[in-house]
Amino acid sequence: GQLVESGGGLVQPGGSLRLSCAASGFTFSSYDMSWYRQAPGKERELVAAITSAGGSTNYAASVKGRFTISRDNAKNMVYLQMNSLKPEDTAVYYCNAAVRRIIYYWGQGTQVTVSS
Numbered sequence: 001g002q003l004v005e006s007g008g009g010l011v012q013p014g015g016s017l018r019l020s021c022a023a024s025g026f027t028f029s030s031y032d033m034s035w036y037r038q039a040p041g042k043e044r045e046l047v048a049a050i051t052s053a054g055g056s057t058n059y060a061a062s063v064k065g066r067f068t069i070s071r072d073n074a075k076n077m078v079y080l081q082m083n084s085l086k087p088e089d090t091a092v093y094y095c096n097a098a099v100r101r102i103i104y105y106w107g108q109g110t111q112v113t114v115s116s
Helices: none
Strands: 002-006 009-011 017-024 032-038 045-050 057-059 067-072 077-082 091-099 102-106 110-114
Touching: 002 091, 002 102, 017 032, 017 091, 017 110, 032 067, 032 077, 045 067, 045 077, 057 067, 077 091
Parallel strands: 009 110
Antiparallel strands: 002 017, 017 077, 032 045, 032 091, 045 057, 067 077, 091 102, 091 110
């Protein structure tokens, strides 16, 4: 299986970005999906997660109310809509696919930089 992220870039504080993660090579609709991020010198942290059917989501406290995770099982895609971005959101963002909390696939990551 493979995950490929896209949509990262440079954005000003207060701006928005939409990250996409394309899945292939596995039964996407059977996997819970998550977005993680890793800033320089920091550990990788969970940003948002969504269950396999999309019925439940959860968010890190630092992004709640600003970020929205969604998925389209017909297209094998998961998204992260990021609004009101802050400099502290700067990181490499990764998607992953898991079953019963065991992560089976990671993407290569996409850089998000929030700076004026």
